Amino acid sequence: MIAFLARRALGILPVLVCVSLFSFGFVRMLPGDPARLLAGPDATLQEVRAVRISLGLNKPLWRQYLTYIRQTLAGKLGTSARTGQPVAKVIGERFMPTFWLTVAAMAWSTVIGVALGVLAGVRRGRWQDQTSMVLAVSGISFPAFWLGLLLIDLFSVRLHWLPTGGEEGWRSFILPSFTLGVAVAAVMARFTRSAFVEVAGEDYVRTARMKGVPERRVIWKHTFRNALIPVITMAGLQFGFLLGGSIVIETVFAWPGLGRLLVDSVNYRDYPVIQAEILLFSLEFVLINLLVDVLYAVVNPEIRLQ
Amino acid sequence: MSRKLDLSRRAMLGGTAAVAGGLAFGDLAHAQTKSGQLTVGVAAALMTLDPADANDTLSQSAARLMLEGLLTFDKNMQVVPLLAEKYEANAQATEFTFHLRQGIKFQDGTPFDAEAVKINFERIANPANHLKRLSLLAMLDHVDVVDQYTARCVLKFPFGAFIPTVAHPSLQLLSPAALKKWGKQIGRHPVGTGPFVFESWQPDTLKVKKNPDYWQKGMPHLETVTLRSDPEDGARIALLRSGEAQLITPIPPQQAVVIEHDPKLALINDPSIVVRYIAMNVMKKPFNDPRVRQALNHAVDKQLFAKVVYNGFADPLLSAEPPHITFYEQQQAYDYNPEKAKQLLAAAGYAKGFDSVMWGFNNTVAITAMQFLQQQFAMVGVKLKVEPLEGGVMASRIWNVKKPDESHLEMYYGGWSSSTGDADWALRPLFATASFPPSLYNVGYYSSKAVDAALKSGLETADPAKRGAAYATAQKQIWDDAAWVFLGVERILDARDKNLEDAYRLPDGGLMIDAAKYA
């Protein structure tokens, strides 16, 4: 187990180096001159040049890359071209709102989603199955921005129950985490049901049932545990997705998170911030995948850690 | 805030949760207006509070809460004194002397004097500082401290538009002591002479509070002002309608009805200086023929343009610059006349029309406008392909082009707002031969000796009569050449709580809330 973890941790390094090179190249391949965009819509050529020099974009590419790597290793990640703030600080300010929103959305949606999925799986083909699936699937069939705007219209404008947006107090979490979680709950419910039904068809479950093992025990001991594997994968993937910050939901609910930061940074071609965000997302993902693999092993020891 | 939370939580737990919850929230929104607190919902994100390093109207407006300039604009974009009491210029427009108001202190106690003006202006003019607003003072040689309250700006060459330039919000003054203390981080720690003092700037939220020592007695009326970024139009309107904000800026024209129907809200509908036009690449066929450009001017129903694109909230554009820019001269309108357009096209050899491509930004209003123009041009046989472009792509395709023959532009749906409010900056960047990209923004490569000469002479004097004559010539020539398809002038469209008074935006889009109060 420890050897496995060590090997996987070492495996992260080349990924991060690849990502750093990839993101460095990618942002520079995007059409659009950061100096021009930052200098503003009525800047003179002289101003554009001044901005280019202050961003260090007049230097050769290899020197820009070395500067980037040096600043990244020093933990500073450079300076935001858009606001002149240290990138580490910019990202830090934006990470927590996204993180807590993700946690809030994942918490309720995983519980509800898995519960619906199990219910549907156990009562397969009956009305409980159909009702919970139609319900779950409805959740993923809404365009998120439309749902968000409809919710704001109802709960903030008409009823005055909840704030329209911004991150201020627990009440501000309700609408965005609901909008964000609805889709996740649907995915979790469908996936849990699928996994459940699939495992229920496996020989060992049928054998258990034929041997006269009580139904409750068949469900929890044999079916649920094995069905958990794909469910955990999916939950991990979803968590990773959400941690990147949802652009649509953060825009609709004026949430000061990473998704909106990315949009603003891309609009101004703020290279240091975009690079840092990509690096952060990659790190999160690799770590989550590692965690998922470990959980696989915990849940089902038959899958050996290779 | 915590009080608000507690109350509403209690209310939610109460028996009549629905009604009580609504009341609690609404009442508190009302309490906010009573206690002199103002929350403003804005569309963009704040970039910096150093106005000399800001090129967006929002950052400059935010700085205006805390800082002041020597001169400023009144509601009609006329230059009026603020920290300077009066000013004079020499005949060659190379020296401008400002007599300062006495006894004013910056918020950190530093006295406001000619030395402060010198430090601020020379900081911007120094290319080594790489400030984004360098060009505003590129003509400045140095500032003489004549005496403690008299500063003389000496220019390198004549610049007749210097006075409106000094009124530009980017030339608002920062405390010299703060500049020294914070250096490049001044944009996070602004200290000025203004009515409000900086309190905090969290992501998306700027808070300022009343300056108790403000030099204009009895001002400001508000205790605190909060700027909140809310990029989504619909959500921003919800912010106002739910009572969380008392002013939002801007609102999409289509939503004006919502505001008008709400008895608690009022629409702010003022003239702006944002012009909308189509630039055509006059170096390319068929736009090299003035008859084609005139035909296109006759092919667009401008009233319908205002109605469809701006829901009626736009004025006709009857010159190359809008009415609230200095030295405006109204021209003879190109009337909507598709028949005449077809005749002109036929005379130019395009009886069957032609195909073309129009570029524009990819925001909803621009896309709506281009769709509308596509339909209008189709009626005279001009088949348009509409390509909305992302900002960065647009910048590299039209503004970073090195030479005219490298430009692939055919038609460009664009907008312009002269940030100095002066005719020079409204015309020169867009129509002078010297303003071909990448230097400035003459993306259609329009070139006219008469216009170039007029624009030059307009800068060589500070005498309003002479400048007026020069810009009248330029406007007439540009209009007759149909350098653009002249579409319209946007209107400023904001919404406020009915009780909020004297908060407005200037025609240049700058937000003015220093005198705001509740009824």
Next chain:
Amino acid sequence: MSETTASNRALADTALRSPLGEFWRRFRTKRVAIGAGIVLVLIVLTSVLAPWTAPYNPTTPDYQAILAGPSWAHWFGTDAYGRDILSRVIWGGRISLWVGFVSVALGGVAGVVLGLISGYAGGWVDSVIMRFSDVLLAFPGILLAIGIVAVLGPGVTNVIYAVAVFSVPVFARLVRGSTLALKQSVYVQASRSIGVRGMALVLRHIFPGTLPGVIVYMSLRVGTAILTAAALSFIGLGAQPPSPEWGAMLADGRSYLGVDDQLTLFPGLAIFVTVLALNLLGDGLRDALDQRLR
């Protein structure tokens, strides 16, 4: 489209052991799925036959009838240009469905191939492919979309590529996961013990086992793809005007929310109903296709 390909393969597989009719025998008991299927067929037909089913031209303006509410002349009302919303929804269905199916087909095929190779080969091949998919997954989707749209230019085709790329790593990880599990399963071990190896083992014994998961996920992804295309329109990177793609209509109509709700209601409902039907149908197919059930 991808769904039918997938189900055809599975059908062929079933046919080897039992009559083709068995699938239908099982599928026809799924009333919800059949209902969803009928709705979907109706939507697809109406859209494909748009030149005959749409009452008006979707792009021709009528400035006499701007922003009219639903009426007998215009069942769904009209938009800011006086265009008939019903006609636009019908024509838009062609684009939205096309984007959904094609992008998932492209992304799904690539992802399944990568996932099978990765799961079966193991070792460094697995590591490389999975790290690659990590990078792809971690890479912010909007950046990819902007990159693709910026380099290739705007338009529906490029939206398809952008949406397809989103799908590749998801399928790869999913298929790898089931491949790993299937490698341990009794029947694959058995096949291995009688000497079945390599491609044959993967295609005959592992691939069919991954199919139920793939099909379920594809049915979800077609819906997701339609929603992603809508989200791209929301941030201004989607289909271009005057294309009546549903997401573009919905995004354009949002500034009329609360005033002229017909602009968002009908394209929104079109997306909702279509995605719902796709998902419910996918569920039914999955149950009917799985050989190990009953």
